[in-house]
Every structure is written in structure tokens, then in C-alpha cells.
Amino acid sequence: MDILWFGVFAVLLLGYFALEGFDIGLGMLLPVLGRSQEGRDRVVAAMAPFVLAGEVWLVAVAGVLFGVYPRAEGEVLFGLYPLVVSLLVSWIVRDAGLWFRRRLDGRAWRAGWDGAICLGSWGLALSWGTALVALADGMSVTPLGLAGGAVVAAALAFHGWTFVSWRLPGQVTGASRGAGALLASACVAAAPAAVLLAGAAPWLLGHTAPADTLNVLSFMILPLAPLMAGGQVWVWRTFGPRGAADRIPSFF
């Protein structure tokens, strides 16, 4: 049971970087890939249907951390207090940009929220990179951590670039990428977290909640796993490049 829940935790964390990483990367690249308002609209519309289904993986990570590794949860989140706060504020700013950008007409309004998306995405990437290094390094923020921030930012930007070359081939980056390339860039995006996870596995396993608690979690959640996975697959089938519904105005 310990191993099963560690597997769930790993899938959720790596899944977060694979499935939300490109949204963050595209947010970072927004001013570059979309030099005009129309260009930015197109990039945001390409990622928009995936955001709600992607960011929720991190909420799930936090939930499992609390339920399965309660004693690690406090240690990790409190130990990284300033980074967690900057991650949250960045996340909030990015989401607000997405939800609000089309809610009023006017170029200044939309351009302003596009700025928020970009700023928030950079904040997310840098906070993550710094946090991953700090976790590996006994919770201390060092200059090395900032280098980690740069690595994660580069990985997510690459993933975002690949995603948009897959979703809108030839239209935004000039390049076309297939599903294989997207899978590869997802692995790149998830790699830093995978390295950390491999190193932290023994420590994390040592903090697992007792069997009674895990039984309750398994009993309540595992039956829902097919629906959870099914919803995710459905999102990708509906909004992938073959869904070709660019004529419908995007909500974000």
C-alpha cells in the first residue's frame, strides 16, 4: 500500500509538469510567440482548454501530500515558506490573467492581463526550480537554487514551444511537431522533478501515514480513478489538433 500511494504521488507530480508545464512555458513565451494581440489570442486559445485539467494535478499533489505524508507536508511547505508563497501568488496572477483577459473589450485591458499571464508564468517556473533545488539541498535557498530556476524555466519553455507547434502546426512557431515530440518534451519538463523524487523516495516513504488511513484513502479514491483518467483523456481527444474548432471563439 505504501508503494501504491508513492506511485500515485509520483504520477501526480510528474503529470503536473507534463500536463501543466506547457501552459506555464507558453505563458512565459507569450510576448515572443504573440507579438500582436491576435497572435497572443491564438496562443492562449491553443492552451486554454487544457489549463483547468492541467493545473488541478498540483492541487491533487498537495492533497496526497496531506493525506498520505502528513508529517512531511508541514515540513516541506513550512520549510519553503517564501517559495511556496511566491509560487501561490504567481499561480493566482497567471490564472487571473487567463480568466479575465477577454471579460472586457479594449486592447489595454487584454494586453494588461496578458502581461499578468507572462509574469505569473515566470514566477511559477522560477519558484518551482528554486524549490526543487532547495528540497534536494535540505531546504536552503542558495545561488544554485536560482540556477535550478533557470533550468526549469528553460525546460517548461521548450515544452510550451513544442506544444504549440503540435497544436497549431506551422502557425505560431513556424515549426510542426508530432505527438512523439510532445511526449519527449513532456519528459524534459518532468525530468527535474523526477530526479528529486528518486532521491527523496526513501525519506518520503518513511513519512507514510498508517495503514488504516491509507485503506480509507484507497477505498474512497481508487474506484474514482477510471473517471479521473477518463476525463483527462477526453479533454485531450476533444481539444487536440484534430478537434480543429478554431472557428469557435475561445472563452479565455
Added chain:
Amino acid sequence: MDVLDLARMQFAVTGSLHFLFVVLTLGLAPLVAIMQTLWTFRGDPVHERMTRFWGQIYVINYALGIVTGLVMEFQFGLSWSGLSHYAGDVFGAPLAIETLGAFFLESTFLGLWIFGWHRLPRGLHLACIWIVTLTAYASAFWIMVANSFLQNPAGTVDRGDHLELVDFGALLANPMLTMALPHVVGAALLTGGSVVMGASAYQLFRRTPEQEFFTKSLRLGVVVASVGVVLAVAFGYAQFGPVGEFQPGKFDDKPLAGLGLGFMIMIGSLLQLVVLFFLLPVIRWLPRWRWAHPVVMLMTPLPFLAAILGWLAREAGRQPWLINGRLTVADAMSPGLTSGMVTTSLIAFTAVLGLLAVVDYVLIARVVRRGPAAVALGAGPGPDRERAAALSL
């Protein structure tokens, strides 16, 4: 203020902001789902337009529910690591089940619903909003399970330095939950109904050309608010039983809790009087009684206010305990937390979320003012269709 007060303040501010949006999400979701069901099975276009208009208000409100919820999710670990240390084996379970078994599905299917107009088959699109509604209520259930455990740690035993979960059933059958959950559901329906009522009254008062649309909406709002107020008041009084048993004197010794309770009951009684004994009996004529519409509009903020007062009563009355009788708030605070840390995050969260909350309400007010013709949610291929089509070739 010392660091403990600051940490409590941060939780109170972010928690209250979160609930302001959540209570409306819970209230509107079933309304939107019912409207879309009517549209799917009866095919009357007015129901499609109602789904999109009230759905747009629902999703704009939802945005703030999410971002404030993110802070709640991580805040326990940030400021209250003593809670997960002492009681994580118990308290973590309902929260983990909420994120995985409810919110994960809610968010995924909400994305499908928002972006799936004109792409998903009608029946499946309808299924999405129902899954979103059911999982929203499942979320509320699990959060209330966790909260009720703090009021009365049922189903657990103290093992010296930590709590152990021995009876999951008792955690779910907690008497502090069984009366509070329907009370909160009633509060949410009352809030959702009041917003629909208030916005419709505003449009009718302005002699909107959309008479049929807002007549139907006003009536639906009155009915839902009536159901809500009956539930809220009945289960409000019913809560005094378990509260008296497990937390005797909670409203007497703590002035803040007593004040919250008193004003909540005042608002509740007033709303009950107006909704049940004035609006509901005249529901047939109400849409045409222009003089009554300002009254309905003025009522709209009251359920929100009552809901915040209710939480104030429940949580301020729990002090000084975090887990009643087991763990104090002071002991639960993360060891090593400094005033500087909390002050920084308190200012950051309050400033960002406060500003966004104001923007969000302005955007909702604008949707209400502009009416159903200007709704973006579910808009079909529009005037820029040809340009976009050219791009996709």
C-alpha cells in the same frame, strides 16, 4: 499583533474570501444544470440563453473560488504544520479525498463544459455540468467533514503525540456535521437564488426587452431561495443541539462568536420573512410589480453577509482550540514562524486576492447590466469566422 494573531488573521481573511465565492458557486451550479437540462429535453431557446447567461456569471465567480482555494489548500502546511503533525493521519484523509475524488473531477469537467460548447454532443455536454455540480457538493461534504472534525474529533483516539483514526464511519457521522452540512447547503441555495432574483429584478426594473427571460429567471430564483431559506433556518436551529452537547457555552464566553451568531440569525429571520411570506406567495405577479424590485435587489448582499457571520460564529467560538479539547491553535502554529514571514504573505495574499475579488464582482455586475445578448460563454462561430477559418487551413 503577535505572530499567532497574524497567522489567524491570514486564515480568516483568505478563508472568508474563499467562502464568499464558494457559497455562490454551490448555489448557482444546480441552477445552471437545471436550466441546461430543460434546454436539452424541451429545446426551448430561452433555456439555452438562460444557461449561458447564468453560466457566465457562475464561471466568472468560479475563477475567484479557485484562486482563493489554492491558498487554503497550502495554508495548513505553511502556518499550521502542528496540525498535520498531530492530526494529519486523520485530518489529511478528508482533504486528500476532496482534492482527488471531488475537485480533480470538478476542474476537469468544468474545463470540458466551458470549452466544449459546439464541440461535444449535447447529452455529454449536459453530463459535464451535472458532474461539475455533483463534485462541487462532494467537495463541500468533505471539507465539512474536515471542519467538523476540528469542532468534535469523532472517530479518533489520542496516542500521546498524535491522533489516530479508529472509526472512519464516526468521522462521517459526526453530529457536528450532520446538522451543519444541510445548513450550509441551504445557505448556498439561498445565496444562489438571491443573486438570480436580484439580477432579474434589476433588469425588470430597467424595463428590459428580455421580459420572458427575466420573468422566468426571477421566479426560479424565488423558488430556489425559498428552498434555501427553509433549509438554512431549520438546520440553523437544529445545530444548537450538537453545539450545546460538544461545545457548550461557545457563544456565551466569546463575544465575537456571539455577535456573529446574533446577526446571522437576524438576517436569516428577515430573509425568511421576506422570501417565504412576501415574495413566494406573489410569485405570479412579482415580475410585473416594478415597485417591489428594488427590495429584491437590496436583499442580494444579505446571504453573503450571513454566511461570513456564520463562519465567524463557528470558528471564533472554537477558540482557543484548533481541535476542540485536543490541540490549541497556539500549539498548532508552525514552530519557527515569524511575524515577518506572516506579515509578508498576509499582505501579498490580501492585496492580490482582495483586488481580484473586487475586479471579479465588477465583471459580474457588468454581465448582469449588459444582459443575455452580450454573453461570451457558449458563443458560436462568430463574425470573425471567415478570418479564423482561413487561418486554420
